[in-house]
Amino acid sequence: MNATQLQHSSQVLTDILTFRQPADAVLSHYFKNHKKLGRQDRHEIAETAFAALRHYQKIAAILRRPHVQARKAALIALVLGRGFNISQLHDLLEEGEGDFLAEVKSRKTEFSGSLNTFAELPEWLIARLQVHWENEQIQTFGRSVAQTAPLDVRVNTLKGKRDKILAQLQSEFPQAIATPYAPHGIRFPNKPALNKHELFLDGTLEVQDEGSQILAQLVGAKRSEIVVDFCAGAGGKTLAMGAQMANKGRIYAFDVSEKRLANLKPRMARAGLSNITPERIESEHDPRIAKLHGKADRVLVDAPCSGLGTLRRNPDLKYRQSPETIDNLLRQQQSILQAASALVREGGRLVYATCSVLPEENEMQIAEFLDKNPQFELLDCGEILAAQKVDLNTGKFLQMDTAQHNTDGFFAAVLQRK
Numbered sequence: 001m002n003a004t005q006l007q008h009s010s011q012v013l014t015d016i017l018t019f020r021q022p023a024d025a026v027l028s029h030y031f032k033n034h035k036k037l038g039r040q041d042r043h044e045i046a047e048t049a050f051a052a053l054r055h056y057q058k059i060a061a062i063l064r065r066p067h068v069q070a071r072k073a074a075l076i077a078l079v080l081g082r083g084f085n086i087s088q089l090h091d092l093l094e095e096g097e098g099d100f101l102a103e104v105k106s107r108k109t110e111f112s113g114s115l116n117t118f119a120e121l122p123e124w125l126i127a128r129l130q131v132h133w134e135n136e137q138i139q140t141f142g143r144s145v146a147q148t149a150p151l152d153v154r155v156n157t158l159k160g161k162r163d164k165i166l167a168q169l170q171s172e173f174p175q176a177i178a179t180p181y182a183p184h185g186i187r188f189p190n191k192p193a194l195n196k197h198e199l200f201l202d203g204t205l206e207v208q209d210e211g212s213q214i215l216a217q218l219v220g221a222k223r224s225e226i227v228v229d230f231c232a233g234a235g236g237k238t239l240a241m242g243a244q245m246a247n248k249g250r251i252y253a254f255d256v257s258e259k260r261l262a263n264l265k266p267r268m269a270r271a272g273l274s275n276i277t278p279e280r281i282e283s284e285h286d287p288r289i290a291k292l293h294g295k296a297d298r299v300l301v302d303a304p305c306s307g308l309g310t311l312r313r314n315p316d317l318k319y320r321q322s323p324e325t326i327d328n329l330l331r332q333q334q335s336i337l338q339a340a341s342a343l344v345r346e347g348g349r350l351v352y353a354t355c356s357v358l359p360e361e362n363e364m365q366i367a368e369f370l371d372k373n374p375q376f377e378l379l380d381c382g383e384i385l386a387a388q389k390v391d392l393n394t395g396k397f398l399q400m401d402t403a404q405h406n407t408d409g410f411f412a413a414v415l416q417r418k
């Protein structure tokens with residue numbers, strides 16, 4: 001860390017710590033406006049900004065308005081988050097900053113003693129989790145999502161087999177391993193940049209967390225079926241299902257966001273998939289979806305959610321969500337699930353998924369839906385995965401847990417129309 005990097009870290013934190021925009025968007029905008037920053041500078045600035053987000057509870061306990069004291073926030077991030085010794089920073093420090101950092105360090109025991117600063121979760125979220133979880137579980141969750149995530153990719157089975165591709169990649173990236181549960185996944189613990197790699201450019205590899213890959217397995221789409229991906233976004237799961245269907249049958253990829261669907265199109269082309277029809281809808285009540293009423297073999301609702309299972313990648317999300325945004329999401333999720341369920345044919349499957357860990361967004365939504373829709377019954381995720389030789393049994397629901405599975409936090413329930 002040098003003085004210029006510290007100055008840029010402070011400057012970008014002034015913006016990030018208002019939590020008005022996603023941190024990664026603020027950073028990429030900042031880098032676009034500061035073209036002279038080299039690779040190493042960018043790395044240092046991004047690492048410091050993310051360290052500040054991962055240690056924000058402590059920063060907020062020390063500073064009154066962290067975004068207006070962003071230099072101090074950056075210094076705390078370096079010491080508490082990135083493990084710098086005060087002596088290593090000596091040449092960068094201005095008058096009084098050494099004493100300030102010594103005082104910060106002296107409060108470490110105090111920070112370990114409070115749930116919010118230990119688990120690095122805001123009070124509102126802790127209160128919400130305490131309704132369902134013991135404090136120990138909250139601590140484990142908070143600590144697990146404070147780690148950085150590995151890079152997981154999925155091998156596109158239209159273009160190659162996992163084991164062969166893995167062997168090829170290991171000569172270049174010796175740390176690459178097979179994902180423990182997902183049959184087509186490869187994990188890179190040290191996160192190399194793969195976006196210019198030939199296997200990425202030719203559509204053999206697609207970046208996808210192992211939890212997302214498992215979710216596509218759970219849908220279990222078969223060749224020649226009609227599948228609806230109701231909240232397709234940029235199509236992470238659509239592409240996985242398209243490959244699973246060997247580019248046969250038809251997937252309708254709906255989303256309300258034109259921009260996200262636009263990102264799906266080049267990805268489809270790269271993956272060699274032509275069995276996908278992206279279609280923007282106005283809302284879950286759009287009359288255009290009526291053509292599929294009672295016709296779909298499988299419907300996936302990868303619902304808009306709080307994203308609290310993805311805090312390893314998006315540590316700022318917990319500060320961009322609030323009890324109000326969660327309550328809005330709960331209404332939206334139930335409404336989308338209800339509308340999407342009308343598309344499922346008799347005997348067909350409805351899969352509801354989130355990347356959240358909140359029971360309100362997950363099992364409680366399913367309980368409410370089943371209560372109102374007795375024509376659906378719950379299937380057992382453990383059994384469905386076992387039938388596909390995926391060795392992962394989290395019970396009737398799929399519940400991927402960062403601490404246990406080293407994936408993002410995922411929830412899924414599989415329902416069948418009787």
Ligand SMILES: C[S@@+](CC[C@H](N)C(=O)[O-])C[C@H]1O[C@@H](n2cnc3c(N)ncnc32)[C@H](O)[C@@H]1O
Nearest residue numbers: 231232233235236237255256257284302303304
């Ligand atoms: C969790 S993301 C989907 C991620 C995507 N399935 C993937 O694997 O990349 C949720 C998506 O729901 C979309 N969405 C929000 N409201 C919707 C609605 N009423 N109907 C359909 N999609 C909606 C959002 O635009 C967002 O893309």
